[in-house]
Amino acid sequence: MANEIFIIKERCTGCGSCVKVCPVNCISMTDRAKEEGVRWKKLAVIDVNTCVFCNACVEDCDRLFNKTKEKMPNPDFFHAIVMKKEKVEVNIDTTAYKGVWCFAEQRHGQLMPTIFELLHVGKKLSLDLNEDLSAVVIGHDVTQYAQEIIEHGADKVYVIDHPIFEHFVDEVYTNALTDLIKQEKPNKLLMPASIIGRSFSSRVAIAAQTGITADATELSINPKTRMLHATRPSFGGNLMATILCEKHRPEMATVRPMSFQRAEKQSGRKGEVINVKVDLSKWNIRTKFVRYEAEKKEDIDITAAEKVVSGGRGLGKPEGFKLIEELAHTLGAAVGASRPTVDAGWIPYKHQIGLTGRTIRPKLYFACGISGQIQHLAGMSSAEVIVAINKDTECPMFKLATLSVEGDLYELIPLIIKEINKIKHK
Amino acid sequence: MHIVVCIKQTPATANIQIDPKTGTLKREGMAAAINPFDEYGIEEAVRIKERVPNSVVSVVTMGPPQAEESLRDAISRGVDQGFHLCDRAFAGADTYATSYALQMGIRKIAEFTQKKVDLIICGKQTNDGDTGHVGPGIAAWLDIPNVAYVKKVEEINDSLIRVHRMMEDGVDVLEMPLPAVIAVVKEINEPRVPSLRGKMAAKKAVIPRWTAEDIKADKNKIGLGGSPTIVASSFNPPPRTGGVKVEGATPEEKAKNLVAKLLEMKVL
Numbered sequence: 001m002a003n004e005i006f007i008i009k010e011r012c013t014g015c016g017s018c019v020k021v022c023p024v025n026c027i028s029m030t031d032r033a034k035e036e037g038v039r040w041k042k043l044a045v046i047d048v049n050t051c052v053f054c055n056a057c058v059e060d061c062d063r064l065f066n067k068t069k070e071k072m073p074n075p076d077f078f079h080a081i082v083m084k085k086e087k088v089e090v091n092i093d094t095t096a097y098k099g100v101w102c103f104a105e106q107r108h109g110q111l112m113p114t115i116f117e118l119l120h121v122g123k124k125l126s127l128d129l130n131e132d133l134s135a136v137v138i139g140h141d142v143t144q145y146a147q148e149i150i151e152h153g154a155d156k157v158y159v160i161d162h163p164i165f166e167h168f169v170d171e172v173y174t175n176a177l178t179d180l181i182k183q184e185k186p187n188k189l190l191m192p193a194s195i196i197g198r199s200f201s202s203r204v205a206i207a208a209q210t211g212i213t214a215d216a217t218e219l220s221i222n223p224k225t226r227m228l229h230a231t232r233p234s235f236g237g238n239l240m241a242t243i244l245c246e247k248h249r250p251e252m253a254t255v256r257p258m259s260f261q262r263a264e265k266q267s268g269r270k271g272e273v274i275n276v277k278v279d280l281s282k283w284n285i286r287t288k289f290v291r292y293e294a295e296k297k298e299d300i301d302i303t304a305a306e307k308v309v310s311g312g313r314g315l316g317k318p319e320g321f322k323l324i325e326e327l328a329h330t331l332g333a334a335v336g337a338s339r340p341t342v343d344a345g346w347i348p349y350k351h352q353i354g355l356t357g358r359t360i361r362p363k364l365y366f367a368c369g370i371s372g373q374i375q376h377l378a379g380m381s382s383a384e385v386i387v388a389i390n391k392d393t394e395c396p397m398f399k400l401a402t403l404s405v406e407g408d409l410y411e412l413i414p415l416i417i418k419e420i421n422k423i424k425h426k
Numbered sequence: 427m428h429i430v431v432c433i434k435q436t437p438a439t440a441n442i443q444i445d446p447k448t449g450t451l452k453r454e455g456m457a458a459a460i461n462p463f464d465e466y467g468i469e470e471a472v473r474i475k476e477r478v479p480n481s482v483v484s485v486v487t488m489g490p491p492q493a494e495e496s497l498r499d500a501i502s503r504g505v506d507q508g509f510h511l512c513d514r515a516f517a518g519a520d521t522y523a524t525s526y527a528l529q530m531g532i533r534k535i536a537e538f539t540q541k542k543v544d545l546i547i548c549g550k551q552t553n554d555g556d557t558g559h560v561g562p563g564i565a566a567w568l569d570i571p572n573v574a575y576v577k578k579v580e581e582i583n584d585s586l587i588r589v590h591r592m593m594e595d596g597v598d599v600l601e602m603p604l605p606a607v608i609a610v611v612k613e614i615n616e617p618r619v620p621s622l623r624g625k626m627a628a629k630k631a632v633i634p635r636w637t638a639e640d641i642k643a644d645k646n647k648i649g650l651g652g653s654p655t656i657v658a659s660s661f662n663p664p665p666r667t668g669g670v671k672v673e674g675a676t677p678e679e680k681a682k683n684l685v686a687k688l689l690e691m692k693v694l
Contacts, residue, residue, distance in 0.1 A: 003518060003650050023660035025437075049490030052518040053650045054657040086651040107595065167598065170562065171571050195593055199574040202521060202559035206566035211522060211654025214557035229658065234556055241660040248654040286606075287571040290588065290599040301594045307693075331694070349613040350592070355553055356462055356612050364693040385693050386669070387684065393671075401669045403687055405680050415681035423689065 003053045004084040007044050011080035014042025017064060018057035018081065023241060026050035027057060044080075058083050090247040096185055097249035100126040103177070103191040104137040104149055104157075107168070108292065111137075111145045113304075114192035116262035118255060119153045121219050122190055123263060125228070128221040131187060132156060138176050140166040143275070150271035152263040158184075160276045167289040170200045175283045178207040180276060186250045188228050190219070193254035194303070201254050211245035212252040217259040217382075228253065233382070257304060258361040300334035302351065307364040308380075310336030310353060314369020314390060314409060318346035323413050324368060330417045336360070336380075338370045354379035368409045372397030389413070427481040427584060427604075428541040429471045430532050431505065432564065433464040435489050435496040436554040460496045463549025465503075466610050469617040471547050472504035474582055482506050482541060486531050488516050488524060494633055502620035502628040509535055513637040518650030521555075525563025527648050530641040532564070538634070545587065546607040550575060561609030572607035573600050577614050 019027045026047040032038060046057075058081045065078035102118035104111060115135060126133040134156040135149045142165075146157040160176050173196075181189070181204070191197040193215045205212040213230035220229045228251040231242045245251040302308060309331060311324040321335070328335045337351040353360055354376040365383035370376060372388070372395055380386075381400060388401035389409045398404045405412060435458045460468075468485065475481035485500040487493050488511040497508030511531045519527065536543045546568075548561035558574065565572030578590035580599065591598040592611055620628070638648055646652055672687065674680035688694045 003514070021660075023657060047490075048514060049492075049517060052657060054660070056659065086649070088646045088651040107593075169600065170565075170573060174566070195575050195591075198558050199562060202525075202557075202562045203566040203572070205559075205654075206522060206525065206563050211520065212559065213655060214521070214555075214559055232556075233663075234554065239660060240663050242658045243655050244658045245655045284569075286603050287573070288601040290601055292593075292596060292598050294596040303594055352612075364688070385688070385691055387688070388669075398669070398671075402691075403670055403672055403684060405672045405684055407677055407680060411677045412681055415677055416684060419681050419685040420694065423685065423694070 003051075003086050004082075005046055005048060005051055005053060006082055007046060008080045008082060009043060010038065011077050012040065012044050013077050013080075014040045014044065015064070016042070016044075018044055018060050021056045021060045023054060023056060023239065024050050024052050040077075046081075053083060053085055055083060057081050092247055092249060094247070094249050097187040099132040099134055099186045099188075100129065101186040101189045101250070102133070102135045102154070103189070103197065104135045104145065105192050105194060105196055106137065106139040106142055106145070107196070109139065109141060109166075111142075111148070112192065112194070113262060114194060114197075114255075114257050115149060116152050117257065117260045118190045118192065119149070120263040121255065121260045123153045125188060125219060125221050128223065129187065129226060134158060134186070136160065136177065136180065138165050138173055140164075143273070146273040150273075151265050151267060151269045153266075153269075154271055156272045156274060158274050158276050160278060162278050162280075164278075164280065164285075167292065168196050168199075169285070169287045169289050170203060171285050171287050172283070173200050174203040174207055175285075176278060177204050179278075181208045181250060189250040189252045191252070191254045193256045197254050201252060205252050208250070210248040210250060210252060212254070213243040213245070214254050215256050216243075216253045217256050219253065219255070227251065256359075256361065258306075300328075300332075302334040302336055302353070303358055303360055305334035305360070306362055307331050307333035308336045308353070308360055308362045308383075309333045309366040309368065310338065310370060310380075311341060311347075311368050312338040312370030312376075313340045314371070315341065315346070316369075318344070320369070320410075321347050323410065327366065327368075327413050327417055330420050331364070331366075333364070333366070338373075338376050367397050367401070368413065370397055371395040372400060427474070427478045427544045428536070428539070429474060429481065429483045429545045429547060430535060430543050431464070431467045431471045431483065431485045431500065432528050432546065432548045432560070433468065433485055433487050433496055433500060434461045434552050435459065435487065435493040436461045436552050458492065458495070460499055461549055461552045461554075463551055463553065463610075463612065465549070465617040466612055466614050467547040467549045468500050468503050468505060469615045470579065470610055471545075472618075473615065474545070474579065475504070478582060478584070482539070484509060484535050484539065486511065486528065486535060488512075488519070488527050488531065494635075497633055498628040498631060499620070501631050502624035503618060504621075504624060507539075508631060508633045509538075510633050510635045511641065512635045515638045515645070515649050518653065519648060520653035520655045521557050521559035521563055522654050523648050523650075523652040525560045526567055526652070527638075527641070527643055528560065529564045529567040530643045531636065532568070534636060534641040542605070544584070544604045545582075546605070548607065548609045550609050550611045558609065561607055565607040568605070568607075570605050570607060571602040572609070573602065574609040576608045576610045579608075579614070
């Protein structure tokens, strides 16, 4: 049996309220045929092929029904949407899974700061659940990081240390983490939504036969159900969705970097370090790591940067990025770009911010000569402070910006650099 | 070599609009198109076909009847054949159930065409779901190696593929024996526009439409019921309130006032 959803025509007022709550845009309003003799002019139609059966429209229509009921007895309208959900039996004892886990990413032997963000939010979840907070670190020669992770709030650190983990290979990391999950049965598992985290978390979820939410920016525990509520943006933050994993454990989520502050360090904090033995003989590893080519050192990684200075079409010429780089250098910021400048070959793709580029969430974002097309806003609209510099005061970026400056960027930016340098030297 | 590209029909990027009054996403009237990231997957498959003799490119999608358009679009760009997983029972799938259904579809394609599948290509993510989970998920179900965020296929022959993975801080080079899965990023190529010949082929193509039963899918692993995760609620975030315009009679004054404000906000 497939899922069913339908409208009781006689009860639909055509108010259009359900259209607004549908997350997948599958409800539309049509004109009713005249001969029906119903007083309402419009009728809701649901495209069942697009519907994800989230229940939002049903709840909305029922809410309107209950509101109307306060004013009149037994209204014969609203309460118009009926949903029949297919049920699949899952027999997993969710109470056997305990503890909040955070995955500590390392790259080339360096611990990534995302673990401290995960520990910050993970601590809150673990206190709400009254369960332990643990971290898992996979790498080669990484035992040295265990104490630092404990000092940032972890009660336990699982260390999976072996030369085979020196470089990130999807299959290898998936095997290591999945084996540990099956053995230790954690309740929740948070991973960074970095390239490594996003690459192998989904493989882990399927290997461990559980559900995962990608790119969460808000996390909380429902005190009644003890379930993880993971909220994530889609369409570049223009729509937020809260995702649950009801019957499978662990509930997994990747967490967007910079969404949470870092946990504070408590020097001398004590915890348990568990060295996990790995049995490689059971694994069927086919991928071979060939080599790593580092990027130029002076480039700041745009997705992890606290400050980003971006240039757009308003620069007028490729040389304009020299000025952008200069401002970025003065601020200690990374360099970003809008799609047209990348497409024109003014700057490499890795700098592109937006729907088809990178998504960032810096503390400070400078948009220089970027008008603010929705595709670009999708990649940066969750920045904390946005500064827009543009000649056109009507551009969308000015409506979004925290601070907007009207004028010629070739005139303004050198002056801004001068002002910042003045403060620096004070 | 048999390459399968997985695509999705999503709201067209160019049509995503913000309601100027409310500052929220306009949900009405979004036209559908191939997920932009999948176009790079299609192009890369066609390029590999041009490099490796005796290659065939198949394209598969899971979606409502109208998603067939996206398969025809792919054929117009050089793909040889399309396959459509279309069943109400697939609706409401999360990334777990989607990757399960797609890999069952890929198994069926191999059986149907009597050509084992060597390489599976996906876009790095879709523009509506934004997860990037389906490509690696397919590899997990099939128990074959995968690399995501691929920006270059350095070498490919009948038995192995060597790829460049775009990392935050550089490039990883990895080698996998085939069959394998790759998920590609925009930087990998410049997709071609449909050719006239391609458009003719797309028009004429007979596209098999398969149900859950046709691909022998386990009913407990597909659609909403087979999905471990569910959307509990969705909402529009409060729009950003309009900002402050930095005033000043001269550019010098404006620069000074801006830096003063940034200092005040403690972001410098």
